[in-house]
Amino acid sequence: MEYSKAFLIGGGICALVQILMEKTKLMPGRIMVLLVCLGAVLSFLGIYDPFVEFAGAGASVPLLGFGHVLMNGVKEAIGEDGIMGLFTGGFRAGAAGCSAALIFGYLASLIFKPKMKK
Template sequence: MDYIYAFLVGGAICALVQVLMEKTKLMPGRIMVILVCGGAVLGALGLYEPFKEFAGAGASVPLLGFGNVLWQGVKEAIDKDGFMGIYMGGFTASAVGISAALVFSYLASLVFQPKMKG
């Protein structure tokens, strides 16, 4: 059932984003910011962890999960380093994911040889 819940929740998040893109004048970048901020707010309110336990990867993979990771990193860094944790926590918590995205994007560009539209 875990796979089904992940599929349904992840699909619902994607469908909601698609509705926002089609029915509003919001640009994709703004929708992504809304998702990241939403994940951080849900984490701060303590609502994200129960949601993630129910939905699994359906909740942790989309941008909501990235926002929650940033929030968790900031929270832990503030507990450890005080005020400076506000600036360090998000970078520390998300460094591995961002680095992997950069490395794999570069490797994909070598394999597929992208070209500029002209």
């Protein structure tokens, strides 16, 4: 049941974003920034934690989840380091995920030999 819930919630988020991309003139980069910021705001308001508990990976994997991770990192760092945590918390919280994406992306490029688009 947990997998089904994650699939349906994550797929629903992706479907809503796809509709937003199709029906508006917003560029994909702006939509991505909007999602990260929305995840951070929902996390700040305390709405995203219960949503992640309910939906699992369906809520933590999309870009909304990245904003949530950044906001949680900032909250923790402010508690530990004071105002300097405002600048360092997001980097510490997001470093593992960004590093993994870069490393696995590089490994995939070695295996599959990508070509430039023409």
